[in-house]
Amino acid sequence: MDVIALDDPTDARIRQWHGVVVAVHDADPGEDPAPDLEQTTARLLSVEQGSRQRLWAAVEDDAMLAVATLRLPGEPGADRPAEIDIQVHPHHRRRGLGTRLLAVAADGLRADGRSSVIAQVSAGTPAVPxxxxxxxxxxxxxxxLLLRLDDVPPERVAELLAAGPPGYRLVRWRGVVPDDLADALAHAKHAMADLAEYEGLPWDAARVREMAEMVAKRGDRLYTVAAVQGAVVAGFTEVVVPAEDPERASQYDTAVVPEHRGRRLGIWVKAAMLEWLREERPEVREIETDNAGDNSHMLAVNAELGFRWQRESREYLAEVAHLPS
Ligand SMILES: CC(C)(COP(=O)(O)OP(=O)(O)OC[C@H]1O[C@@H](n2cnc3c(N)ncnc32)[C@H](O)[C@@H]1OP(=O)(O)O)[C@@H](O)C(=O)NCCC(=O)NCCS
Known part of the structure; x- marks a missing residue:
């Protein structure tokens, strides 16, 4: 068995890679649909702005048995963790292929001057051990969590909207934030700092705009609703409707800044989002979201709106110095 780098993969290699990810998906389907070849190709060939990507595959007699992707945000040596994803064909597990790919990726991490790496895995799968x-x-x-919009009666949304706290107004926009709210929105994004802490990324107006531009570049649509007091964004919620599968929207960030918490602003902006999506994007049937397991406030807001538990995923972090070589 050899490990090969696929920095510029051929069509044949992309098809083999796709074969591995589809076999992995079929062995443990979850609720996301299997990617099609076009999506796999896009994932391998296009990289998020500001990031680089490295790819490796384990091959034997020209058959591809396992694949690894390393995403490297920022410049070489940047003080930000990289992200790794390893997928081993179900017929070839427990033979050390995953470990071998991890060791090769660890060399790539060292060569790029990185000190840590994140892996996102599903609870209850072999990825955990x-x-x-x-x-x-x-x-x-x-x-x-998943919310089926049909499960939320419009009267309930109207009731939540009417119960909004005095002194705030709702502002909504599509895509990039209006200039007069850009700094205020970046400030509110710091309210999510607990979650982003280990990523070590400060939010500023430029990063807020860049995030919205990236969504637009993919062809997806970003919708934001904010609760504003004077010039302050006290809370906001973002939803992205993907071009490919507009029936299932994704919840992006929701936050209420600490001084404004406890006034039901979170549920207010989310209710306003549901009302807006119904008018603006009636094809949206579901909204999916991830909540930190210890974020009891956000879990309570989502439970009240009718989001139901779907699965648990976990983020793990390793120091590169501790990885196999
Ligand atoms: C997770 C995954 C990559 C492991 O690949 P693999 O080639 O089977 O892993 P290895 O053979 O290198 O296993 C190394 C060690 O991990 C642990 N391990 C791996 N799979 C395990 C399982 N099913 N149960 C218990 N321990 C397991 C064991 O300690 C194993 O050592 P051992 O075989 O000597 O006991 C593979 O199961 C997979 O592709 N899963 C689906 C994709 C995924 O979730 N990837 C996310 C990972 S970043």
Whole structure:
């Protein structure tokens, strides 16, 4: 068995890669549909702005048995964790292929001057003992939740909207934030700092705009509703409707800044979002979201709106120095 780098993969290699990810998906389907070849190709060839990506595959007699993707945000040596994803064909597990790919990716991490790496895995799958056996530590548990819009009666939304606290107004926009709210929105994004802490990324107006531009570049639509007091964004919620599958929207960030908490602003902006989506994007049937397992306030808001528990995913972090070589 050899490990090969696929920095510029051929069509044949992309098809083989796709074969591995589809076999992995079929062995443990979850609720996301299997990617099609076009999506796999896009994932391999297009990289998020400001990031680089490295790809490796384990091959034997020209058959592809396992694949690894390393995403490297920022410049080489940046003080930000990289992200790793390893997928081993179900017929070839427990033969050390995952470990071998992890060791090769660890060399790539060292060559790029990185000190840590994140792996996102689903609870209850072999990935948990795999990463734990390699010195990764749990940093975040995320509950995957799903809201079916048909389960939320319009009267309930109207009731929540009418119960909005005095002194705030609702402002909504599509895509990039209006200039007069850009700094205020970046400030509110700091309210999510608990979650982003280990990523070490400060939010500023430029990063807020860049995030919205990235969504637009993919062809997806970003919708934001904010609760504003004077010039302050006290709370906000963001939903993205993907171009490919507009029936299932994704919840992006929701936050209420600490001084404005306890006034039901979170549920207010989310109710306003539901009302807006109904008018603006009636094809949206579901909204999916991830909540930190210890974020009891957000879990309570989502439960009240009717989000139901779907799955648990976990983020693990490893120091590169502890990885196999
Ligand atoms: C997780 C995954 C990559 C492991 O690949 P693999 O090639 O089977 O892993 P290895 O053979 O290198 O296993 C190394 C060690 O991990 C642990 N491990 C791996 N799979 C395990 C399982 N099913 N049960 C218990 N321990 C397991 C063991 O300690 C194992 O050592 P051992 O075989 O000597 O006991 C593979 O199961 C997979 O592709 N899963 C689906 C994709 C996924 O979730 N990827 C996320 C990972 S970043």
């Amino acid at each position: 795999f990463v734990e056996s390699h010195g990764f530590e749990l940093v975040l548990t995320l509950r995957g």
